[in-house]
Amino acid sequence: MTTADPHVFLVGAGPGDPGLLTLRAAELLAAADVVLYDQLVPKRILDFANPAAECLCVRDLPGQTADRTPYTLQRMAAAAAAGKIVVRLKGGDPFVFGRGGEEAEALRLAGIPYEVVPGVTAALAAAAFLDIPLTHRHQASAVALITGHELPARPGGKLDWEALARFPGTLAIYMGIARLPLIVAELVKYGKDPDTPSAIVERASMGNMRTTFAPLHNLERARRQAGLESPGLILIGPVIDLRAASSWFEQKPLFGRRVLVTRPRDQVEGMVRKLERLGAVPLVLPTIEIRPPDDFGPLDAALYKLREGLYDWLVFSSAHGVHGFVKRLEALGRDLRDFGTVRIATIGPKTAEALREYRITPDLVPETSVRSEGFVAALAPHVRGQRLLLARAEQGREQLRTGLAEIARVEQVTVYTQVNVLDPASAPMDALRRGEVSFVPLSSANIARSLLAAMDATILGRIERGETQLIAISPETAAVAEGQGVRVAGTATTHTTEGMIEEMVRVARAKTT
Ligand code: SAH
Numbered sequence: 015m016t017t018a019d020p021h022v023f024l025v026g027a028g029p030g031d032p033g034l035l036t037l038r039a040a041e042l043l044a045a046a047d048v049v050l051y052d053q054l055v056p057k058r059i060l061d062f063a064n065p066a067a068e069c070l071c072v073r074d075l076p077g078q079t080a081d082r083t084p085y086t087l088q089r090m091a092a093a094a095a096a097g098k099i100v101v102r103l104k105g106g107d108p109f110v111f112g113r114g115g116e117e118a119e120a121l122r123l124a125g126i127p128y129e130v131v132p133g134v135t136a137a138l139a140a141a142a143f144l145d146i147p148l149t150h151r152h153q154a155s156a157v158a159l160i161t162g163h164e165l166p167a168r169p170g171g172k173l174d175w176e177a178l179a180r181f182p183g184t185l186a187i188y189m190g191i192a193r194l195p196l197i198v199a200e201l202v203k204y205g206k207d208p209d210t211p212s213a214i215v216e217r218a219s220m221g222n223m224r225t226t227f228a229p230l231h232n233l234e235r236a237r238r239q240a241g242l243e244s245p246g247l248i249l250i251g252p253v254i255d256l257r258a259a260s261s262w263f264e265q266k267p268l269f270g271r272r273v274l275v276t277r278p279r280d281q282v283e284g285m286v287r288k289l290e291r292l293g294a295v296p297l298v299l300p301t302i303e304i305r306p307p308d309d310f311g312p313l314d315a316a317l318y319k320l321r322e323g324l325y326d327w328l329v330f331s332s333a334h335g336v337h338g339f340v341k342r343l344e345a346l347g348r349d350l351r352d353f354g355t356v357r358i359a360t361i362g363p364k365t366a367e368a369l370r371e372y373r374i375t376p377d378l379v380p381e382t383s384v385r386s387e388g389f390v391a392a393l394a395p396h397v398r399g400q401r402l403l404l405a406r407a408e409q410g411r412e413q414l415r416t417g418l419a420e421i422a423r424v425e426q427v428t429v430y431t432q433v434n435v436l437d438p439a440s441a442p443m444d445a446l447r448r449g450e451v452s453f454v455p456l457s458s459a460n461i462a463r464s465l466l467a468a469m470d471a472t473i474l475g476r477i478e479r480g481e482t483q484l485i486a487i488s489p490e491t492a493a494v495a496e497g498q499g500v501r502v503a504g505t506a507t508t509h510t511t512e513g514m515i516e517e518m519v520r521v522a523r524a525k526t527t
Pocket of ligand 1: 104105107140245247
C-alpha cells in the first residue's frame with residue numbers, strides 16, 4: 015500500500031459463516047494492523063485477521079452504545095495517522111443499520127480517507143439459509159429492510175407502519191425481537207393479514223442457526239416456545255410459504271451438532287472449515303501443542319550423520335516430524351541436499367504429503383495402516399539389517415521403535431515434543447459436561463490420553479449413554495479409550511481428519527435413521 019491509499023476500511027463481516035466474507039474483506043483482515051469490531055461480529059471471523067493485529071471490540075471502549083462513536087472515531091483516526099491499516103469490522107453490511115453511515119460521515123468530516131467493503135446483510139443470509147426467496151414473480155415484488163429498534167407508535171418515529179402494512183413484498187425486520195408484540199400489533203392494526211406467513215431466524219448461516227415459523231398473529235408465541243432470543247431477524251410475507259420443509263442448510267449431515275476440534279493449532283483451521291461446510295458447530299479445544307525439543311543436540315548429531323550418508327533409511331511417523339526435521343536442517347544453514355540418497359518411509363498419507371511439500375517423494379508409504387504393527391511389517395522386507403533413523407516425537411509410538419529394532423539397526427531422535435495444554439475449565443469442556451457436544455474426535459493416541467484424563471464422571475456418563483460420541487482416527491487410538499473402558503462410537507477408515515469427519519457423518523446418519 016502506498017501512503018496515498020486510505021488506511022481506514024469500513025468492512026462488512028457478513029452474517030457469520032466465514033465463507034461469506036468477501037475476498038476483499040479477507041484480504042484486508044489479513045493485512046490489518048488494527049481491527050475494531052462490533053460486539054455482534056462472530057468471533058470466528060477474527061480468525062481471519064492478521065495474527066499480529068490489535069483486535070479491539072468497540073464495546074470495550076468507554077461509554078454506552080450511543081456515545082461510543084466518538085471514541086471509535088478517535089481510535090481510527092489515531093491509528094490511521096500512524097500509518098496503520100485499520101479495519102472497522104461490522105456485522106453483515108456496514109451500511110445496513112449499525113451506524114456505518116454515521117462513521118463514514120465522521121471520517122469525511124475529519125478528512126480521513128476511507129473505503130467501504132460491502133457484506134452479506136442478515137436479510138440476504140436468512141433468506142438463503144432458510145431457502146426462502148425474498149422476491150418472487152407472483153408473491154413479492156419488493157423487499158423492505160426495516161429497523162425494529164424504533165418503538166412503534168411513538169410520536170416522532172420515522173417509520174410509517176401504515177405504509178409498511180400495505181408494502182407489496184417481504185418485510186425483513188432487524189433488531190425487532192424485543193418489540194415483536196408491538197410490531198405485530200401495529201402491522202395488524204393497519205390492515206396486514208394476521209395470517210401472513212412469518213419467520214424468525216437466529217444466527218443465520220451458522221451451524222447453530224435456529225428458526226421458527228408461524229402466522230404473523232402467532233409469531234411471538236412461537237418465538238417463546240422455540241426459546242429464540244435477540245438478536246434475530248424477522249421475515250414477514252407470503253414468500254415464506256414457498257420454503258422447503260427443511261432448508262438445504264438444515265439438511266447438512268452435521269447440522270447443529272457441536273464437534274470438538276482437538277487438533278494441534280496449525281491444523282485447526284482446516285478441520286473447522288470442513289465441519290462448518292457440513293453444518294456443524296466446531297468448538298476448538300486446544301489439547302496438545304507442538305514445541306521444539308528441549309535439546310537440539312541429538313537431532314543436530316543425527317542431521318550430521320545424515321549428511322555423511324550414515325543412514326540407509328529415514329522414517330517419519332508424523333507430518334510434524336517432517337516439518338521439524340527440515341526446519342532444523344535449514345536453521346543450521348543447510349538444505350535438502352543433505353538427504354543425499356537416503357531412502358525414506360512415512361507412516362500414513364498425511365506424513366507423505368508433508369514430505370512432498372519439500373518436493374521429496376517418499377520411497378515407501380505402507381498402505382496397510384497407520385498402526386505401528388502394520389507399518390513395521392510393511393517395512394520389514396526393505397530395511398532388514400540396515401541403518402535406520404526414526405525421526406519422531408519425544409512421546410508415543412514406543413511399539414514402532416521396538417518393532418523396528420527387531421529387524422534393523424535403529425537410532426531414534428526427538429524432532430519435537432508435545433505439551434499437554436488441555437484446560438479442564440475451558441468453555442468447550444463445560445459444553446461437554448452440559449451434554450451439548452455430539453462428537454469428540456480423538457485425533458491421536460496422545461490427544462485421546464489427555465482428553466480422557468480431563469473427563470469427569472458426568473462426561474463419561476454421557477459417553478456411556480451415547481449422548482456424546484467418541485470418534486477415533488485409528489484403531490490404535492480407539493484402543494486407548496477402550497482400554498480404559500470408554501466406549502468409542504466409530505473409528506475412521508482413512509486415518510486422517512477427513513476420515514474422522516466421514517465417520518461422524520456415518521454415525522450421525524445411523525442415529526437419525
Ligand atoms: N449491519 C448488519 C445489521 C446490524 S443490526 C447487517 O447488515 O446484517 C443487528 C441486527 O442484525 C440483529 O439485531 C439481527 O436482527 C440482524 N442480524 C445480524 N446478523 C444476523 C444473523 N446472522 N442472523 C439473524 N439476524 C442477524
